[in-house]
Amino acid sequence: MEETAEIKSVAIIGAGAAGAAAAAAFAAEDYFDRIRVFERRETAGGHASYQRPSVTWDRIFDPDPYPLITPRPGELPPQTDPPLEIPNDLPRTTPSTSQERYDKTPIYADLTTNVPAIAMSFSDIPFAYGPFVPHWVPKQYIENYFSAHQTDSLLVLNTTVEDVSKSSAGQHRWSLTLRQHDSVARQDRWWREEFDAVIIANGHYSVPFVPHVNGLNEYIQTFPGRVFHSKTFRSARIFSQKKVLVIGNSASGHDVITGLLQTAELPVYQSRRSRSRWDGDHPPRGVEWKPIVKEYLPSGDIIFDDGSVVSDIDAVIYCTGYKASFPFWNTHANGAPLWDYTQDRLVGNHLHTFLTDFPTVGVVGVPRTLTFRSFEYQAIALARVFARRNAIPLPSKEQQHLWEKERGDLVSREKRRFHDIPWDNGETISYLQELFQIAGLPRIEGQGRYPPVLGERTRWAIEHVRKYPLPGKDRDEDGWTVISAGSCRDSLHFL
Numbered sequence: 001m002e003e004t005a006e007i008k009s010v011a012i013i014g015a016g017a018a019g020a021a022a023a024a025a026f027a028a029e030d031y032f033d034r035i036r037v038f039e040r041r042e043t044a045g046g047h048a049s050y051q052r053p054s055v056t057w058d059r060i061f062d063p064d065p066y067p068l069i070t071p072r073p074g075e076l077p078p079q080t081d082p083p084l085e086i087p088n089d090l091p092r093t094t095p096s097t098s099q100e101r102y103d104k105t106p107i108y109a110d111l112t113t114n115v116p117a118i119a120m121s122f123s124d125i126p127f128a129y130g131p132f133v134p135h136w137v138p139k140q141y142i143e144n145y146f147s148a149h150q151t152d153s154l155l156v157l158n159t160t161v162e163d164v165s166k167s168s169a170g171q172h173r174w175s176l177t178l179r180q181h182d183s184v185a186r187q188d189r190w191w192r193e194e195f196d197a198v199i200i201a202n203g204h205y206s207v208p209f210v211p212h213v214n215g216l217n218e219y220i221q222t223f224p225g226r227v228f229h230s231k232t233f234r235s236a237r238i239f240s241q242k243k244v245l246v247i248g249n250s251a252s253g254h255d256v257i258t259g260l261l262q263t264a265e266l267p268v269y270q271s272r273r274s275r276s277r278w279d280g281d282h283p284p285r286g287v288e289w290k291p292i293v294k295e296y297l298p299s300g301d302i303i304f305d306d307g308s309v310v311s312d313i314d315a316v317i318y319c320t321g322y323k324a325s326f327p328f329w330n331t332h333a334n335g336a337p338l339w340d341y342t343q344d345r346l347v348g349n350h351l352h353t354f355l356t357d358f359p360t361v362g363v364v365g366v367p368r369t370l371t372f373r374s375f376e377y378q379a380i381a382l383a384r385v386f387a388r389r390n391a392i393p394l395p396s397k398e399q400q401h402l403w404e405k406e407r408g409d410l411v412s413r414e415k416r417r418f419h420d421i422p423w424d425n426g427e428t429i430s431y432l433q434e435l436f437q438i439a440g441l442p443r444i445e446g447q448g449r450y451p452p453v454l455g456e457r458t459r460w461a462i463e464h465v466r467k468y469p470l471p472g473k474d475r476d477e478d479g480w481t482v483i484s485a486g487s488c489r490d491s492l493h494f495l
Contacts, residue, residue, distance in 0.1 A: 004172045004359050007196040007386045008033045011176055012154075013161045013328070015039035018201035018365030018375045020142050021122065023151040025379035026199075030447045031387040036193070037151070038178065040103055040160040044152070045142035068232050069100065071220060071318065074212030076341050077325035081207045084162050084327075086177055091191035096181060101160070102206045102325070106231040110259060111135045114251060116461035120372050123452035132467050156180075161202075165333035167194050172360040174198050177328075197360040197386055199379075200338075204324035204366060211320060219296035230256055230319040236263045243312060245269040245302065247293065248319035249276040256319055261286045269310055324366070334358070343408070345418035350400040351434060352419055353378045357397075360386070369421040369428050370462075373452055377435040380451050384439045389448065391440020423462060429454070 008031075012022045015037050023037050037044075072080050081102055087094055113120060117130025120138075125148060127133055127141060146152040156178075163177035173196055180189045208229035210216075220227050230252045236259030244264045246256055249272045260268045267288040272279075283289045291305040302310045329338040336357060340347050348356045352367040362382040364375050384390040395403070411418050421428050435451065442448030 005170060005196070006388075007360060009195045010035050010197045010199060010386065011161075011174070011193070011195040012037040012199045012201055013164075014200075014202035015041075015044040015142075015146070015155055015157075016201070016203050016365075017045075017138075017142055017372045018203065018379075019199075020044065020145045020149075020151075021372070021375040021379040022199045022201050022364050022382070023146065023154055024149040025376070025383040025449050026386075027149060027151050027154070028442075028447065028449045029383050029387045029389070031389075034195075035151075035154050036156055036195075037154045038156050038159050038161050038176075040101075040158065040181075042158055043143060044146045044155060044157075045139045068225065068228055069102070069208065070224075071208070071210040071216075071227055071229055073210045073216045073220075076209075077207045077323050077327070078341070081325045081327050083330075084179070086163055087190055090177070091189070094188050094190065096186045096188050097179075102208075103160075104231075106205075106208075106233075107135050108233050108255070108259075109235050111255065112467070113138065114467040115371055116465040118461045119370060119458050122372050122376055131461065131465050158182075161328045162190075163330050164198060164328050165330040166335075169194060172196070172358075174360070197362070199362045199364060199382060200326070201364040201375075202326070205322035207323050207325040208318075209321055209323045210318045213293050213296060215296035215298070216293075218298060219300075222298055223300065226314070227316045227318070230317055231322075233317060236260045239264045239315060241265050242314040245271065245290075245310065245313050245316045246319060247271045247316065248321075249279065250319060250321065252321075253319035254278065256317055257284075257287060269313075271304070343418060348401075348404065350394070350403055351381075351431070352421075353382060353435065354385075354394060354400070356400040356404070362386070367419045367421050367431070368417070369423075369431065373454075373458075374428075374432065376449075376452050377432045377439070380449050381435040381439045384448060387448075389440075389443065390438050392438055394438065 010026055010032050012019050012026070012035065015023075019037055019039070023035065026032055026035050081100075084097055084099060112132045112134050114132060117127040117133060121127045121141070122145065125141075125145060128137060146155065159178055159180040161176055162179050163175075165175050167173040167175040173194060175192055175194050176198070177190065177192050182189065208231045210229060216227070233256055236256070239260055240263045242264050244260055246253055246260070246268065249270060253270065254276070257268060257270055261284070266286040268286060269288050269290050270283070271290045271293055273292050290308065290310070293302055294305045295303045297303065300311060300313070302313060302316075304310070323341070324339055326338045331337045337347055339345070346352065346355070346363060346366060349363070350356055353363055355361045355363065362378075364378045364382070367374060381390070385394060394400070408418060411420070421431050432454070439451050442450060
C-alpha cells in the first residue's frame with residue numbers, strides 16, 4: 001500500500017447503518033483526534049438507501065412523498081442528480097436550494113425487513129425481535145447504536161456534503177464543502193472543513209432509475225402523474241379500484257403487487273423481464289403477467305413485447321431499482337471518477353472497500369452481501385488500516401489493480417454484477433475473511449473493535465429463513481418461511 005501521512009481526522013458521509021458501523025469502528029480505535037459524521041437528514045438513520053431491499057430499513061419514514069419525482073427515462077445520476085453550484089467566498093448563507101436532492105426515503109407504510117434479524121443486525125447488539133421486523137425497528141436501532149457507542153456526539157445533522165476535493169494542503173488531504181439546511185429560516189449555510197481521510201457511507205439507493213422505453217417520455221408528458229417510481233409508493237389504498245401496471249418483479253415489485261391485490265382493480269398487471277426467485281409456474285390469483293413493455297402510445301395504450309396491448313391504465317409503477325449517486329465527488333479536481341455507470345461499479349477499488357488511487361478514502365456499504373454485518377467488516381478493516389494497526393498490509397497498487405481486473409473477468413464470465421457477492425459458493429465467507437485478516441484483533445489495551453464471528457445460528461438463518469414463500473418451500477412459521485438448503489439459486493438472492 002502507498003505510504004501516506006498520519007491520519008488523525010476523518011469525515012464520515014452518511015449516518016445510516018454503514019455510517020453507524022464506521023463511526024463505531026473509528027471511535028473504538030481511540031486514535032483519531034477528530035471524527036465527524038455528516039448526515040443530511042434530521043436524525044441518524046437519515047436518508048434512503050433502498051432495494052436491494054436489505055439496506056433500506058435503517059431510515060426515516062416520510063409518509064408524504066409529494067411533490068412526486070417526475071421520471072426521467074434512461075437518465076443516470078450524473079444527469080438526474082448533478083452537483084449543486086457552490087457559492088463563492090465561503091462561509092456564507094444563501095436561500096434554500098430548489099434543486100431535487102432525492103432526500104426523501106422510499107419506505108412504504110407496510111415495509112418490513114427481509115433479512116433475518118440475527119444476520120441483519122450488527123454483531124454486538126441484536127434487534128429487539130425478529131426474524132422480520134417493521135421498518136421503524138431498524139431505524140430506532142441505528143439511532144440507539146450511535147448512542148450505545150457514544151458516537152452520537154460526532155453527528156452533524158441536516159448537513160449535506162456537497163463537494164469532496166483534494167486539498168491544496170496535502171496530497172492525501174481532503175476539502176469538504178458542506179451545506180446545512182435551516183428549514184425555519186429557509187436558508188442554507190455553507191462552509192468548508194478539511195480532513196485527512198474520508199469514509200463514504202452515504203447509501204447508494206436514493207436516485208430512482210427508470211429505463212428508456214419507446215414513447216415513455218411523451219407518455220409521461222401527456223399523462224402527468226400516471227407514471228412514477230416505487231420510491232414514492234407509500235400505500236396501496238390510493239389505488240382503490242384503479243387499473244395498475246407494475247414494472248418489475250424484484251422485492252419491491254413483489255411487495256407493491258401484494259398490496260395492490262387488496263385494493264386495485266383486478267387483474268393487476270405485472271411486466272417481467274425474467275422469472276424472479278419467488279415466482280412459481282403461474283401468477284398469483286389476481287395478477288396477470290406481461291412481458292417487457294415495447295412502446296407507450298399517445299392514445300394511452302401500452303404495447304408489450306409479445307404484441308399484446310393494455311388500455312386505460314390508471315397508474316404505472318416502476319419497481320426498477322436505483323443507481324448509485326455521488327454528486328459530491330469532484331471528478332475534475334480529483335482526477336478520476338468514483339463510479340463507472342457502464343459497468344455499475346466503483347472505479348479502482350480493492351475488496352469493494354479501499355480505493356487504490358485514493359488511499360485515504362474508504363467506502364462502506366456497496367457490496368451486495370450481508371448488509372449491516374458486512375458493513376462491520378469493512379468499517380473495522382478501514383479503521384485499522386487508517387490507524388496503522390492492521391494485522392497484515394494491504395497489497396501493492398499493482399496487486400490491487402490485478403484483483404480488480406480478475407474480479408471483473410470473473411463476474412463477466414458469470415454474467416453478474418461486480419459488487420454481487422453470493423453466499424452458497426463460499427464467496428461471502430472468503431470475502432469477509434479477507435477483511436477479517438486485514439483488521440486482525442484489537443490492541444491488548446482495548447483499542448479497536450473485534451471483527452464479527454459468523455456463528456452457526458447466523459449461518460443457518462441465512463441459508464434457511466425467508467420472508468417470501470419460495471417454490472418448493474418446506475414450511476411456514478408465523479408468516480415467514482423455512483426452506484431446504486439449496487432450494488434457491490443463492491441464499492442471499494433476496495438482497
